[in-house]
Structure formats: structure tokens, C-alpha cells
Amino acid sequence: MATHERTRGARRSPAHGRNPEDAAQLVPLAGASIGLDLTGLASTIVVVRRVADAVVVEDSSTAPAPEAVVTSSTFDFLAWSTTCTPWREVTQATGDVSIAASFLDELNLI
Known part of the structure; x- marks a missing residue:
């Protein structure tokens, strides 16, 4: 189970509670950010x-x-963030969609 800590208004969560060495593969946002x-x-x-x-x-x-x-x-978010529905079918993406796709293709909140 992932742990969470509050830091200056931000929530931090280790990538699925796995080893930090695996984080680069699990969180493909290096140097980028996406808005939800x-x-x-x-x-x-x-x-x-x-x-x-x-x-x-x-x-x-x-x-x-x-x-x-x-x-x-928010209703659709519950479905696509848990991979019950493909995110591309129920969202609209703007800006650098490839950055969003690299993260959202790996996202599976459990």
C-alpha cells in the first residue's frame, strides 16, 4: 500500500510502494507535468x-x-484512473498530449 505525506500543499506518493530504482519506469513524467x-x-x-x-x-x-x-x-475519472475505461475515450487532452499519454497509459489507481 502506498504511503502519503503532506508537504507544502502537495501530496507525495511513492510509485506503487515499490523500490525507488523502479520509479523511473513507473512514473514517466521526468521533467514534465500534466494538469488534471x-x-x-x-x-x-x-x-x-x-x-x-x-x-x-x-x-x-x-x-x-x-x-x-x-x-x-469526476465520474469518468473514477473509471479511467482505475483502467475500467480507456482514458482516451472519456477525456480531452490539450498541450503536449504525448506527455499526458506516457503517464496516463501507465496510471492504474488501486
């Missing part, structure tokens, strides 16, 4: 980026500008 614009009930806008061996989720108002933004309803 979740709409509907419990809407939020966050920026996801990699810091060392962790994925950091930051409020978009304090985070660096992302290279790509993925927009989805």
Missing part, C-alpha cells in the same frame, strides 16, 4: 508531476504550468 481538470461534483484542478521517486499532486494555483492538460468529469 476534473469537472462536475467534487471538481478540482491539480497538477501532477514527478519529484525524485514520488508523484506529487499540487493545487494548480501554486504549481508550475503543466505541459499538458487532461479534462474529465
Whole structure:
């Protein structure tokens, strides 16, 4: 089970609780970030980026500008972030879509 810690408004989670050496393969965001614009009930806008061996989720108002933004309803997010539905079918991506795709193709929240 992944652990979480609060740091300056950001949430950090080691890549699936695995060894830090594996993080480079599990978190393909090195040097880049993506924005998640979740709409509907419990809407939020966050920026996801990699810091060392962790994925950091930051409020978009304090985070660096992302290279790509993925927009989805919160309802659809529950389906595609757990791989029940392919993310490409229920999201809209803008900016550098290849960066978003490299991360979202590997994402599977459990």
C-alpha cells in the first residue's frame, strides 16, 4: 500500500510502494507535468508531476504550468484512473498530449 505525506500543499506518493530504482519506469513524467481538470461534483484542478521517486499532486494555483492538460468529469475519472475505461475515450487532452499519454497509459489507481 502506498504511503502519503503532506508537504507544502502537495501530496507525495511513492510509485506503487515499490523500490525507488523502479520509479523511473513507473512514473514517466521526468521533467514534465500534466494538469488534471476534473469537472462536475467534487471538481478540482491539480497538477501532477514527478519529484525524485514520488508523484506529487499540487493545487494548480501554486504549481508550475503543466505541459499538458487532461479534462474529465469526476465520474469518468473514477473509471479511467482505475483502467475500467480507456482514458482516451472519456477525456480531452490539450498541450503536449504525448506527455499526458506516457503517464496516463501507465496510471492504474488501486
